[in-house]
Amino acid sequence: MRFFSTIVAALAVAHGASAVDIQKSVIVSFPTETTDDILNRAKDDIRNAGGIITHEYQLIKGFAAKAPQKILESVSAWSAEYHGVIEEDQIVEAQTNSA
Secondary structure (H helix, E strand, O other), rough: HHHHHHHHHHHHHHHHOOOOOEEEEEEEEEEOOHHHHHHHHHHHHHHHHOOEEEOOOOOOEEEEEEEEHHHHHHHHHHHHHOOEEEOOOOOOOOOOOOO
């Protein structure tokens, strides 16, 4: 009976772990004419969902963040009205051809 209890407990923990939302590193940007209120709303939504703002850009109206997938979907939905763009953060490399 003890073995059965251990298995049930292990399965419950595994199920709980799979319910955790996946964290993604993203860049969120808006057109330059977008008000700061909209930019701040996006940052607040991400922070309130347990995400973090990792960088705030000065040259573009945007920021980098690490946030749960579900809140990114939510921010993407409401920010579409303001032409917000959420893209996965990734490394970009430049190559040169030496001939």
